[in-house]
Amino acid sequence: xxxxxxxxxxxxxxxxxxxxxxxxxxxxxxxxxxxxxxxxxxxxxxxxxxxxxxxxxxxxxxxxxxxxxxxxxxxxxxxxxxxxxxxxxxxxxxxxxxxxxxxxxxxxxxxxxxxxxxxxxxxxxxxxxxxxxxxxxxxxxxxxxxxxxxxxxxxxxxxxxxxxxxxxxxxxxxxxxxxxxxxxxxxxxxxxxxxxxxxxxxxxxxxxxxxxxxxxxxxxxxxxxxxxxxxxxxxxxxxxxxxxxxxxxxxxxxxxxxxxxxxxxxxxxxxxxxxxxxxxxxxxxxxxxxxxxxxxxxxxxxxxxxxxxxxxxxxxxxxxxxxxxxxxxxxxxxxxxxxxxx
Amino acid sequence: xxxxxxxxxxxxxxxxxxxxxxxxxxxxxxxxxxxxxxxxxxxxxxxxxxxxxxxxxxxxxxxxxxxxxxxxxxxxxxxxxxxxxxxxxxxxxxxxxxxxxxxxxxxxxxxxxxxxxxxxxxxxxxxxxxxxxxxxxxxxxxxxxxxxxxxxxxxxxxxxxxxxxxxxxxxxxxxxxxxxxxxxxxxxxxxxxxxxxxxxxxxxxxxxxxxxxxxxxxxxxxxxxxxxxxxxxxxxxxxxxxxxxxxxxxxxxxxxxxxxxxxxxxxxxxxxxxxxxxxx
Amino acid sequence: xxxxxxxxxxxxxxxxxxxxxxxxxxxxxxxxxxxxxxxxxxxxxxxxxxxxxxxxxxxxxxxxxxxxxxxxxxxxxxxxxxxxxxxxxxxxxxxxxxxxxxxxxxxxxxxxxxxxxxxxxxxxxxxxxxxxxxxxxxxxxxxxxxxxxxxxxxxxxxxxxxxxxxxxxxxxxxxxxxxxxxxxxxxxxxxxxxxxxxxxxxxxxxxxxxxxxxxxxxxxxxxxxxxxxxxxxxxxxxxxxxxxxxxxxxxxxxxxxxxxxxxxxxxxxxxxxxxx
Numbered sequence: 071x072x073x074x075x076x077x078x079x080x081x082x083x084x085x086x087x088x089x090x091x092x093x094x095x096x097x098x099x100x101x102x103x104x105x106x107x108x109x110x111x112x113x114x115x116x117x118x119x120x121x122x123x124x125x126x127x128x129x130x131x132x133x134x135x136x137x138x139x140x141x142x143x144x145x146x147x148x149x150x151x152x153x154x155x156x157x158x159x160x161x162x163x164x165x166x167x168x169x170x171x172x173x174x175x176x177x178x179x180x181x182x183x184x185x186x187x188x189x190x191x192x193x194x195x196x197x198x199x200x201x202x203x204x205x206x207x208x209x210x211x212x213x214x215x216x217x218x219x220x221x222x223x224x225x226x227x228x229x230x231x232x233x234x235x236x237x238x239x240x241x242x243x244x245x246x247x248x249x250x251x252x253x254x255x256x257x258x259x260x261x262x263x264x265x266x267x268x269x270x271x272x273x274x275x276x277x278x279x280x281x282x283x284x285x286x287x288x289x290x291x292x293x294x295x296x297x298x299x300x301x302x303x304x305x306x307x308x309x310x311x312x313x314x315x316x317x318x319x320x321x322x323x324x325x326x327x328x329x330x331x332x333x334x335x336x337x338x339x340x341x342x343x344x345x346x347x348x349x350x351x352x353x354x355x356x357x358x359x360x361x362x363x364x365x366x367x368x369x370x371x372x373x374x375x376x377x378x379x380x381x382x383x384x385x386x387x388x389x390x391x392x393x394x395x396x397x398x399x400x401x402x403x404x405x406x407x408x409x410x411x412x
Numbered sequence: 413x414x415x416x417x418x419x420x421x422x423x424x425x426x427x428x429x430x431x432x433x434x435x436x437x438x439x440x441x442x443x444x445x446x447x448x449x450x451x452x453x454x455x456x457x458x459x460x461x462x463x464x465x466x467x468x469x470x471x472x473x474x475x476x477x478x479x480x481x482x483x484x485x486x487x488x489x490x491x492x493x494x495x496x497x498x499x500x501x502x503x504x505x506x507x508x509x510x511x512x513x514x515x516x517x518x519x520x521x522x523x524x525x526x527x528x529x530x531x532x533x534x535x536x537x538x539x540x541x542x543x544x545x546x547x548x549x550x551x552x553x554x555x556x557x558x559x560x561x562x563x564x565x566x567x568x569x570x571x572x573x574x575x576x577x578x579x580x581x582x583x584x585x586x587x588x589x590x591x592x593x594x595x596x597x598x599x600x601x602x603x604x605x606x607x608x609x610x611x612x613x614x615x616x617x618x619x620x621x622x623x624x625x626x627x628x629x630x631x632x633x634x635x636x637x638x639x640x641x642x643x644x645x646x647x648x649x650x651x652x653x654x655x656x657x658x659x660x661x662x663x664x665x666x667x668x669x670x671x672x673x674x675x676x677x678x679x680x681x682x683x684x685x686x687x688x689x690x691x692x
Numbered sequence: 693x694x695x696x697x698x699x700x701x702x703x704x705x706x707x708x709x710x711x712x713x714x715x716x717x718x719x720x721x722x723x724x725x726x727x728x729x730x731x732x733x734x735x736x737x738x739x740x741x742x743x744x745x746x747x748x749x750x751x752x753x754x755x756x757x758x759x760x761x762x763x764x765x766x767x768x769x770x771x772x773x774x775x776x777x778x779x780x781x782x783x784x785x786x787x788x789x790x791x792x793x794x795x796x797x798x799x800x801x802x803x804x805x806x807x808x809x810x811x812x813x814x815x816x817x818x819x820x821x822x823x824x825x826x827x828x829x830x831x832x833x834x835x836x837x838x839x840x841x842x843x844x845x846x847x848x849x850x851x852x853x854x855x856x857x858x859x860x861x862x863x864x865x866x867x868x869x870x871x872x873x874x875x876x877x878x879x880x881x882x883x884x885x886x887x888x889x890x891x892x893x894x895x896x897x898x899x900x901x902x903x904x905x906x907x908x909x910x911x912x913x914x915x916x917x918x919x920x921x922x923x924x925x926x927x928x929x930x931x932x933x934x935x936x937x938x939x940x941x942x943x944x945x946x947x948x949x950x951x952x953x954x955x956x957x958x959x960x961x962x963x964x965x966x967x968x
Binding site (some may be wrong): 417418421422425426427429430433434435436437438439440441443444446447482486489490492493496497498499502503505506507508509510511512513514515516517518519520522524526527528532533534560563564567583586587588590591595596599600618621622624625626627628631643644647648651662669670672673674676677678680681 | 794838937
C-alpha cells in the first residue's frame with residue numbers, strides 16, 4: 071500500500087512537471103534584458119518592405135532613445151491576420167491590405183474608433199494599384215480588362231472570399247465594366263463573370279497566386295498588386311511583362327495602432343512613432359524602392375520611371391467605402407457569389 | 413509451366429510495387445533534395461543557419477519533446493486502462509482517444525482558438541490564473557499554443573501502438589501477480605513493461621516524426637515568425653516569400669525535416685527488427 | 693463481463709485518462725460544437741446545403757474514396773510483395789513506406805505540386821498524355837494517395853506475415869487458379885485489416901489540408917475546393933464567419949467520428965473471431 075501511494079505521487083509530480091514545462095516555455099516572450107519586443111501584424115506582400123523598414127526603424131529608435139527594440143513581423147492573408155489579432159495575437163500595430171480588415175479589429179473592441187484619421191492620408195502611408203503580369207512577348211495580346219474575357223485566356227487571381235488583394239482585383243474589374251456599360255448592371259455582371267470564368271487557379275492569398283503563376287508556370291495572366299508585379303519583374307528579369315490597364319483602383323493599405331494591446335504592453339508611444347516614421351522622406355523612398363507608391367506626392371514623382379502615373383484610378387469611395395463594398399460584393403450570396411460558381 | 417507463370421506474377425507484382433514506390437515516395441524525396449541544393453552548398457548552409465530557421469528548429473524540438481513526453485505518459489496509462497479492465501463505454505473511450513488520427517488539423521487549431529483565444533470561453537479563467545500568479549501565459553499565438561496543438565495531433569500515436577500488444581498478451585500474468593499482492597507499479601514495471609518496450613519505442617518514434625512535421629494545426633495558433641514558428645511554418649513562409657532564392661531556401665529547410673524524418677524511419681526499422689527478434 | 697478485475701489501479705488510470713482526454717481533446721472540440729450551436733437549425737441546414745459547401749464535401753469524400761480504393765489495391769500489392777518475395781532493395785522499400793507520416797504535409801504539398809504541375813517533370817509527362825494532374829481533382833487524389841498509403845500497407849502487413857503460405861499451397865494443389873486462391877483463401881483473412889486501413893486512409897483524406905491545398909487549385913468552378921479549404925475560407929474572409937466554420941467543422945467531425953467508430957467495431961469483431 072505504501073508503494074502504491076508513492077507511485078501515485080510520482081505520477082502526479084511527473085504530470086505537474088510536464089504541464090509546468092509546457093507553460094513556462096511561453097514566459098520568455100517579453101522583456102528579457104530590457105529590450106522591448108514589438109509586433110507588427112501585416113499582410114502577405116509587405117514581407118520585403120517591412121524587413122527593410124524594420125532595420126531602418128531599429129536604427130532610428132536606437133538613435134532617439136538609446137534603447138534596443140526587437141521587431142517581430144507576422145505575415146499572411148490580410149483577413150486571416152486581422153482575425154488572429156481579434157483572437158489574441160499580441161500585435162502592437164497592424165498594417166493590413168484594406169480598411170475593412172482594420173475595421174473588423176475595431177469592431178472587436180481592440181482599436182479605438184477614428185483610427186482612419188489618426189495618421190495622414192486615411193492612415194495609408196503607401197498605396198498601390200492593380201495591374202496585369204503576363205509572360206514575356208504577351209502572346210495572348212492582353213492590354214486591358216476587355217482582353218481578359220476572351221476565350222482561352224487563363225487567369226490567375228486569388229479568392230476574394232479569403233484574400234484582401236483579390237477584393238481589389240474584383241473591384242477594379244467591376245469599375246472598368248461600369249465605365250464600359252454606363253452602369254448597366256446586368257451587362258456588368260456578365261462582363262465580370264466572363265473574366266472569372268477564365269480563372270484557372272484561385273489561390274487563397276495574393277502571394278500564393280503569384281507563386282502559382284511565376285514558380286509553377288500556370289496561366290497566361292496574373293491579376294496582381296503593382297508592387298508584386300514589379301517585384302517579380304526584378305526577380306525574374308526578361309521573363310515577364312507588366313501591363314497597366316486603362317482603368318484600375320487605388321489600393322490604400324491601412325495602418326493602425328492596436329490600442330488595447332499597445333496600452334497593455336506599454337508600447338503606445340513606440341507604436342505612434344513606428345507608424346509616423348513611415349511618412350518620413352527616407353521611409354517613403356524605401357517604400358518606393360519596394361514598389362509601393364509613396365503617399366507623399368513629391369517623392370512619388372521621384373519614382374515616375376517606376377510607376378505609371380497616368381492610370382485612371384477609382385478609389386474605394388466610389389463603392390461607398392469598404393464596409394458597403396464588402397456587403398454588396400463579397401458577403402455570402404452577394405454579387406461575387408452570384409456571378410461565380412453556380 | 414506453373415513455375416514459369418509464378419515467376420511472371422512475381423515479376424509483375426514487384427514491378428508495380430517498385431513503380432508506385434518510386435513515383436510516390438522516392439521522387440518527392442529526390443525533388444526536395446535537388447531543389448535544396450540547386451544554388452550550391454553555400455546557399456544551402458546559409459538557409460540552414462539563418463536566425464529564423466534556428467529559432468524554428470528550437471520551437472520544433474521543444475514541441476516535439478513535450479508532445480512525446482505527455483503522450484508517453486498518457487499512452488501508457490490509457491492502454492493499461494483499456495486492456496486490463498472491463499468497463500462500460502470502453503469502445504467509445506478508445507474511439508475518442510483515436511479522434512485526432514482522423515480529424516482535420518484545421519479543426520484542431522480552430523478548436524484551441526475557440527477555447528483559449530481572446531473571445532474563447534476559457535479566456536477569463538486563464539486571465540484569472542495569470543493575475544493570481546503574476547504570469548503572462550497565453551495559450552494561443554505562443555509557444556505553449558504550439559506545444560498544445562502538437563500534443564493534440566499526436567495524441568493517440570503511442571497508445572495505439574501499445575494497445576494491440578497488451579491485448580495479445582492478455583491479463584493472466586498481471587492477475588496472478590495481483591493475487592500475490594503486488595502493487596500497481598510493481599506489476600507494471602516487472603510484468604507489463606517488458607512486453608511493451610518495443611511497441612512503446614516504436615510509438616515514440618512515430619509520435620516524434622508526426623510532431624515535428626505538423627503544419628495545419630500549428631499554423632492556426634502560431635503567427636510570429638522567428639518567435640513561435642516551427643520548421644514547417646518557416647518553410648511555408650520562405651515558400652511564400654516569392655523570390656526564386658527564398659524558394660530554394662524553403663526546400664533547403666525542407667531537406668532538414670526530410671533528414672529528420674529519415675533518421676526517424678531508420679530508428680523505427682532498427683526498433684522493429686530488434687522487437688521482432690526479442691519476440692522470438 | 694462486468695466482474696471486477698483484481699488488477700489494481702483502475703480508478704487512478706481511469707481518472708488520468710479521462711482527465712487528459714478531456715483537457716486536450718474533448719473540451720477544445722466541445723467549443724467547436726458550442727459555436728456551431730449558435731446557428732439555428734434552419735441556418736445550419738441552409739449553410740451546409742449551400743452549393744459550394746455540398747460540392748466541397750463531394751470533392752473531399754469522392755477524392756478520398758478514390759484515393760482509398762487505389763491505396764487498397766496498391767497497398768495489398770505492396771504488402772504482398774514485401775512479405776512474400778525477396779528482391780534487392782526490399783528493406784529500403786519497407787522502411788520508406790512510412791515516409792508520408794514523417795514528411796511534413798506542407799513539404800509534401802509543395803513538392804507534389806512542383807512535380808505534377810506542367811513545369812515539373814511528371815506533370816509534363818502526364819500533360820503529353822493529355823492528363824492535367826496539378827490543379828485538378830487528379831491532383832487532389834494524388835496527394836491523398838500519398839498521405840494514405842502507409843495506413844493500408846501497415847494494416848495488412850502483419851496479417852499477411854502471420855498467414856502461413858501452406859494454405860495457398862494446399863489450394864493450389866487442389867487445382868485452384870492463382871486468382872481463386874487469392875480471392876477465396878487469402879483475401880478473407882486480410883479483409884478486416886484492409887477495412888481498417890481503408891477507413892483510416894479515407895478519414896485522413898477527407899480532412900486533409902496541408903498537402904492538398906497547394907495542388908488543388910481551389911477553384912469553385914472546377915470543383916477543386918476541399919472541405920478544409922472552405923473552413924479556412926470562412927475564417928479568413930473579410931466577414932469572419934466562426935459559426936459557419938464551426939458548423940462545417942462539426943459535420944466533418946461527425947463523419948470522422950462515425951468512421952472511426954466503424955473501424956473500432958470492425959476491429960472488435962475481427963479480434964473476437966480470431967480469438968474464438
